[in-house]
Amino acid sequence: MAFSSLYAAGMQEMFVASSIWKIVISLIVVIAFIPACLWLMKRFQFAQMKLGQSEIKIVNVQSLGTKEKLMLVEVEGERLLIGVTPQSITHLRSFSPKGKSFASMMEEVDRENTPDNKSNGDSL
Known part of the structure; x- marks a missing residue:
């Protein structure tokens, strides 16, 4: 009977140890799965951008x-x-x-909207 209780205790310890290893391995798989999914999403998104020019x-x-x-x-x-x-x-x-560059067009618009250009016509 002492042998069977030692055997049962040994089996229980082995069961607990294997459960811990299963949890650790599952955690590693999940942690590795996240970057793999992100990489795949980025790759497919890039492929869709190429196809949908x-x-x-x-x-x-x-x-x-x-x-x-x-x-x-x-x-x-x-x-x-x-x-x-x-x-x-x-x-x-x-x-x-x-045509002209955007910066040169904006400078032209600024020159048109300066107070000097507006006041010349109004003051006379």
């Missing part, structure tokens, strides 16, 4: 507030400046593909 390209985005932004979008070689808010999308200006 769009004619619309977002060239630049400038945030104006929490939900407002300016977007420079290129469609069929023409660049469009649009304003985006939660309620609407507004076309602000179009740029020809072979």
